[in-house]
Amino acid sequence: MKRVIVGLSGGVDSSVAAYLLKQQGYEVIGLFMKNWHDDSVTISNECPWLEDSNDAMMVAEKLGIPFQTVDLSEQYKERIVDYMFNEYERGRTPNPDVLCNREIKFDVFLKIALSLGADYVATGHYCRKETIEVQGKEVHRLLAGKDPNKDQSYFLCQLSQEQLSKTLFPIGELIKPEVRKIAQENELITADKKDSQGLCFIGKVRLPEFLQQKLKPKEGQIVEIDSSSVLKKKELRSFDNKIDELAYNAQRLTYNITEGKVVGKHQGAHYFTKGQRKGLAVGGTPEPLFVIETDVDQNIIYTGQGKDHPGLFRKALFVSNEELHWVREDLALIADQKLEVMARIRYRQPLQKATLYQVDGGMYVEFDQAQSAITEGQFVAFYLGEELIGSGVIG
Template identity: 80%
Template sequence: MKRVVVGLSGGVDSSVAAYLLQQQGYEVIGLFMKNWHDDSVTISNECPWLEDSNDAMLVAEKLGIPFQVVDLSKEYQERIVDYMFNEYERGRTPNPDVLCNREIKFDVFMKIALELGADYVATGHYCRRGVVQDVHGNDVYQLKAGVDNNKDQSYFLCQLSQKQLSKALFPIGELTKPEVREIAKELDLVTADKKDSQGLCFIGKVRLPEFLQQKLQPKEGVIVQVDKSNQTYNKEIPVFETKEEELAFYSQKYSYTITSGKIVAKHQGAHYFTKGQRKGLAVGGTQEPLFVIETDVKENIIYAGEGKQHPGLYRKVLFVSNAELHWIREDLSLKTGESKDVLARIRYRQPLEKATLYQVEGGMYVEFQNPQSAIQEGQFVAWHLEDELLGSGVIA
């Protein structure tokens, strides 16, 4: 009988994952990860992790499986929270959920599970694991999209390695969310109607802006509105000798100075804002809402443009340095000079878009067929072939 440790989060997805594994004949152990205990940064005086761990315990009791809470808050602080603040201070936008899976659930947590004699670690992610053979007949693990198009969470696992995938199970990947809720209702689980958590990965009810404001000091600066007719957007296009020159040209972000537009308002810190953001600018008197088109954390200036079609929001090429490049399917990785047509996305909820990967000496260019809105440094681009996620990288 193989032993599986399930990360019980106190939500419906991991609850049903544990039940399905039981049905498949595994010996199941439930562990709840306590990743945060600084109560000064939750929004309300509720204690979300206590409520969640209590629900997880009730589910374990109902299923008749062993349960315990593991405190990973020290590792979470060092690997996720400190990294996040550091990235925001540099004017980049990290994705804590992707990091949490790579660094916490499938690393620190996985090590604990394996010490408990587990063969596998399971989570309630909507994705699937496949196995194929490489040319040498060795097993190669695939990360595939969940069957529920509306809930596919493979993006959040885009940084997993072959080693991590070899020990991972995703029991609900073949189900839709309504089917999962239905199973939970039939079992009368306390989590059956519980709303999905909207907070940071395993921190609970924490909204990011409030979280950042409690750690990064406010600093007053100006918001500069840049007109869409600005000459920055009408640069002369040079004649390119090579494809790489062309990609390098189009991957450059627009650069602005305080004289690029008119000062329309003040803000409390450029590091609180990210490209594409609309909320929180508090500027009135424009026909269409303003969007952040760039942040300059050094000069503490936010550049904004009117309307979601503003040219300052769009680019079709991005770059990932070799140091930040990650292939789940190492056997399909590109050599310098090679290219590959894929489907790619730069954020979780975005539909997959046609793109081409170009591997060059220093890294990889991703050229989208259509311009993408708000390509933001620090976030992850992930690329697929059909329903399989092949790799990802941090946008430079």
């Protein structure tokens, strides 16, 4: 009997994952990760992790499997929270869920599980794993979940072959309604529980309040930039070679306060992210304002009217070699190689046609269609068919 340790989060997905593994004859142990102590920044009065850990414990009891809680809050603070603050300070927008999977669930948690004699860890992610042989070597493929509305492969875009070799995704072949049905039929307390919306394992957090603990509010100006001045910056030009063209298209546009008009005030440029519409509190414009760029050094937010404002769009992005990660190491490009893929720059974004161009310092991703709100610090993930082959942090 192989031993599997399931990360029981107190949600329906991991509950059903544990149930299915038990049905398949594994020796199953439930482990709840406590990642957060500071309740001062969570939105609701209930203590979300406490409620979740109780639900996880009741599910384990119902399934007749051993259960324990591990406190990973120290590692979480160090690897996720500090990293987030650091990124926001630099004017970038991190993705804590992708990081939490790479650093906590499939690293710290995986190591604890292996030290407890586990053969595998399992989670309630909607994705699939397939193992094939390439040149006599075992290779693990990370595939999209069968449920198109819930596919979570994007969140696992930083996993390695070694991590995948030790991981099971029991619900990847199911769609959400089937998961809920299994939970109801087996009278699991989590059957009708709402999906959590908060930061990975912290619960619901108000991001500005969370950031204000470390990044002090600082009044600055909101500047509106007219479409015509952006179009001038983007005037078509000719290039000597493809790499020059990619470098030009991947550049962040920079603005100056003199190029637009001041339309309001904000409490800190680092609280805002590209493409953001809420929280600007500026009225009276024919179309809503969207953040097109932030300047944390000057503490200025640049905005434009409407979701089609040209300042929101870019055709290419760059990932440095240090920030580039191949799930399929055997498919990694070398300098001067290119590859046609499907890519996404955020969770739930429909896949977009793109071409990867590997150069000496990193990789350009050029999209067939210009993309809205390409955001530094977020992850771009690339796919061949339904397989996620790699990812990188947008630079």
